Amino acid sequence: xxxxxxxxxxxxxxxxxxxxxxxxxxxxxxxxxxxxxxxxxxxxxxxxxxxxxxxxxxxxxxxxxxxxxxxxxxxxxxxxxxxxxxxxxxxxxxxxxxxxxxxxxxxxxxxxxxxxxxxxxxxxxxxxxxxxxxxxxxxxxxxxxxxxxxxxxxxxxxxxxxxxxxxxxxxxxxxxxxxxxxxxxxxxxxxxxxxxxxxxxxxxxxxxxxxxxxxxxxxxxxxxxxxxxxxxxxxxxxxxxxxxxxxxxxxxxxxxxxxxxxxxxxxxxxxxxxxxxxxxxxxxxxxxxxxxxxxxxxxxxxxxxxxxxxxxxxxxxxxxxxxxxxxxxxxxxxxxxxxxxxxxxxxxxxxxxxxxxxxxxxxxxxxxxxxxxxxxxxxxxxxxxxxxxxxxxxxxxxxxxxxxxxx
Ligand code: ASP
Ligand code: MG
Numbered sequence: 152x153x154x155x156x157x158x159x160x161x162x163x164x165x166x167x168x169x170x171x172x173x174x175x176x177x178x179x180x181x182x183x184x185x186x187x188x189x190x191x192x193x194x195x196x197x198x199x200x201x202x203x204x205x206x207x208x209x210x211x212x213x214x215x216x217x218x219x220x221x222x223x224x225x226x227x228x229x230x231x232x233x234x235x236x237x238x239x240x241x242x243x244x245x246x247x248x249x250x251x252x253x254x255x256x257x258x259x260x261x262x263x264x265x266x267x268x269x270x271x272x273x274x275x276x277x278x279x280x281x282x283x284x285x286x287x288x289x290x291x292x293x294x295x296x297x298x299x300x301x302x303x304x305x306x307x308x309x310x311x312x313x314x315x316x317x318x319x320x321x322x323x324x325x326x327x328x329x330x331x332x333x334x335x336x337x338x339x340x341x342x343x344x345x346x347x348x349x350x351x352x353x354x355x356x357x358x359x360x361x362x363x364x365x366x367x368x369x370x371x372x373x374x375x376x377x378x379x380x381x382x383x384x385x386x387x388x389x390x391x392x393x394x395x396x397x398x399x400x401x402x403x404x405x406x407x408x409x410x411x412x413x414x415x416x417x418x419x420x421x422x423x424x425x426x427x428x429x430x431x432x433x434x435x436x437x438x439x440x441x442x443x444x445x446x447x448x449x450x451x452x453x454x455x456x457x458x459x460x461x462x463x464x465x466x467x468x469x470x471x472x473x474x475x476x477x478x479x480x481x482x483x484x485x486x487x488x489x490x491x492x493x494x495x496x497x498x499x500x501x502x503x504x505x506x507x508x509x510x511x512x513x514x515x516x517x518x519x520x521x522x523x524x525x526x527x528x529x530x531x532x533x534x535x536x537x538x539x540x541x542x543x544x545x546x547x548x549x550x551x552x553x554x555x556x557x558x
Contacts, residue, residue, distance in 0.1 A: 154281070154322040155185035158192075158291065158313035160329040161202060163387040164233055165195040172387050173237065174244050176328065177286060179390075181246065186281045188320065190291040190313040191237055193229025201232045203292075203306070219264035223293075223303045226265075227252070230290035230309065238288045248286040251276070253312060254295030256287070257319075260302045267302035269294060269311065272319035289316065307368045314371035318378040325375055327367055328387045333394035334359070334366050336549040337412045341540050344550035348410065352399045352494050355410045358526045362490035363415035372396065399494055408502065409493035409547040412540055416533050417463040420449070420483040420518055423473065424456035432457060432478060439472045448488070449519050449530055458519060460486065460530065485533040486518060490526050491543055497524045509546040513538050 157180065159173050180187055197204035206229050210222065231252055238250035257273035280287045291309025294302050304311055310327055317325035332347055334356060339345040351359075353376035360369040366384055375382045375396070385393030425432050436457060440447055445465045451458040461469045463484060473480045496502045503520070506527055510517055515538055519530040531539050544550070 152186050152281070153184065154188065154317075154320045155180050156188045156190065156313050156317040156320070156322045156325045158190040158309055158325070158327050159237075159387060160309070160327075161192040161195055161233075162330045163328055164191060164237065165199065169387060170237070170240055173328070174240060174246075176387065177241065177246065178244070181285055185323070187286045188277065188281070188313075188316055188322075189237065189286055189288045190309055190316065191230060191233040191288060192291050192309040194233050194236065201229050203229045220300065223264045223267075224301055226303050227290070227293040227301050230292050234288045234290040238286075241286055241288070246286055247284045248288055249280050249284050250288045250290070251280070252290050252295075252301075253293035254299070254301060256289040256316065258294035258312065258315065259297055260294035260304060262296045262298075262300060262302065264300075264302055266305050267294060267296075269304060269315045272315050274319050277316070277320065305370075307365075308370075310368035310371035311374065314374040314380075314382070317380050317382075318374050321378070322380060324381045324383060325371075326383045326385055327371070328385050329366075330387065331366065331384075332386045332389060332391060333384050334364070334396075335411070337540055337544050338364070338414065341414070341537055342412075342544045344544065346550050346552075348394050350395045350397065351410055353396055354399070354525055355492050355494050356396050358490065358492045359411050359413045362413035362488065362492070362526070362528075364411065364413040367396075407493060407552070408495040408499060409491055409549065410495075411492050411549070412543050413490045413492065414487055414536055414540055415490075416485075416487040416536060418448075418460045418486040418488055418530070419463050419466040419469075420458070420460050420486050420530060421469060421473070422456065422458050422481040422483075423478050424481075425478055426455055428478075429454060429456075431476075435476050436473060436478065439476065440469060443468060443472060445469055445472075449521055449528070451519065451521075460488075460519075483518065486530050487533045487536045487539075488528055488530055489536065489539050489543065490528050491547070492526045493547075494525050496527070503527055505546055506543060509542045510539055513542045515539050515542070 234250035241248040260267035291312040337345045382396040449460040515535045
């Protein structure tokens with residue numbers, strides 16, 4: 152029995168017109184003889200009545216202690232409602248279906264309310280219902296602890312639910328439907344000539360997703376990657392197949408040096424220089440920041456000091472903690488991180504120099520840089536983002552599919 156997992160985002164279930172598109176995708180998959188698990192997000196966006204943020208606005212979340220547990224009880228209702236609405240619509244279209252909560256679908260999580268991790272998927276019930284019905288609709292974004300407490304798995308988590316179920320059932324593929332046509336070479340609101348990618352590797356999309364390209368939740372990619380299950384990013388409003396995310400051994404992957412560019416703003420750069428107390432500086436600063444739960448990035452350690460970034464919202468807390476250690480941080484707010492991602496750059500000389508050249512030609516100052524096998528990151532001033540992303544998109548000719556090997 153070939154199983155297909157489809158996930159529909161909140162905007163795909165926002166109106167009767169979009170729900171009818173959802174139904175036609177499900178019908179089409181059924182005609183292709185798939186057994187279907189359909190994962191749904193909450194209906195619409197704030198201020199739609201059952202969207203996640205609308206539900207959250209009903210309570211005062213500053214109340215401590217058991218608040219997070221109850222926040223999860225509340226938030227999970229959004230997806231539960233969506234699963235019933237879709238199942239009802241399927242039945243109206245003569246498609247046999249049943250709606251299940253995450254817990255009923257066998258999703259067992261840790262008890263970190265609002266940020267729970269999926270520990271396992273018990274497929275017994277899912278397999279049973281797949282025998283009885285054409286379609287099993289599962290409420291995304293939620294699960295249950297081993298003691299039956301309802302949890303949610305972090306914002307945007309329905310993609311992860313779909314991936315986890317796809318892996319547990321060894322599905323033929325997982326399809327993520329939303330209102331975009333697929334994965335683009337850059338944010339199309341920023342780069343006019345951004346092009347839709349036909350095929351990308353798991354690693355590339357993971358890097359793009361972690362670095363601010365909001366297409367698929369990176370955790371979902373990690374899950375399908377481990378099980379080598381193909382994932383398609385598609386539009387609810389089109390019959391096009393969108394972008395295929397797969398492993399790098401697939402030979403249709405074009406010989407592109409760079410696949411895409413992602414960006415992320417609201418970052419603060421912190422510099423501390425202190426030769427005299429170098430050892431104390433190195434050992435104490437990162438420790439106090441870690442103890443306070445502040446994640447640091449762009450770390451550069453040298454005999455004269457430290458250079459790193461923190462999310463802008465944590466600037467004051469970080470500065471206070473560092474000042475309490477009697478160090479004097481120099482702070483640059485409103486920075487942005489631009490990530491140039493491409494599986495093809497591995498071992499190819501000259502990529503970094505092309506990036507530096509493209510940015511300097513536009514008068515864009517690089518505050519810091521870092522690299523891995525498949526990504527080069529630069530930190531710049533936020534005001535330069537649009538110029539930087541466009542300059543890099545042009546330099547690597549991302550609007551065209553070409554062989555970009557650097558000679
Ligand atoms: N409805 C949830 C959220 O808004 C989960 C999701 O959309 O995937 O975060
Ligand atoms: Mg969503």
